Amino acid sequence: MAPTQPPLRRVPVLTIAVTIGMVLATGALLLLVWEVRRVLSWIVVAALLAVVLGPVVDLTERRLHLRRSVATLLVFLVAVVAFAGMLTVFIRPLAMQGAQLADKAPAYIEQARAGRGPVGSLIKRYKLDQYVARNQARLREIGSRITTPAIGVLRSIFTTLLALVSIFVLTFLMVLQGPRRLIPRGQWS
DSSP, rough: OOOOOOOOOOOOOOHHHHHHHHHHHHHHHHHHHHTTTTHHHHHHHHHHHHHHHHHHEEEEEEHTTTOOHHHHHOOOOOOHHHHHHHHHHHHHHHHHHHHHHHHHHHHHHHHHHHTOHHHHHHHHTTHHHHHHHTTTTHHHHHHHHHHTHHHHHHHHHHHHHHHHHHHHHHHHHHHHSSSSSSSSSSOOO
16 A cells, blocks of 8 residues: 555645735835934934933032033033034144145155155155156046045035934933933932
8 A cells, every 4th residue: 555645735825925024024124224224323322422421411410400401401511512622632733734734745745756855765766756757647637536526525524414413412302301310319419
């Protein structure tokens, strides 16, 4: 007698439809997250800043006997002034050095062409002056292409400013509406 095979079970159409729907929903969710990734990153940064500034707001509120909104505004103003001070400390020397370099660049170039200084000896050793003379037209073309993406630079500046304002507002609202009394009463008072 031949062995009998068990009857084949049919996969329900509903199971197939639900599986396809779940795969499509997962793909749509991933696409949505990918499209809003910039805003999500702003929200994450704002949440981290809110976690850092929340206890300071609680302390300011308790020590100075201020309303939460006034304490939050005071802490944010101090934080913005401190951030601006740090930027000034780091960016101002760079700007001054850049201006000095721009002023002295023609003298450096002349020294290099004459073969003096550390750059001049490298130019003579590797015959870069001949390369520049042969490829002057191509180098000018590359230089002109570098200056054209001004719209991209303006767009990135606008996006950065929008991000900073959004992060500032989100952080302010998170701290303002966040839980009170993160610091127990016995500490820091």
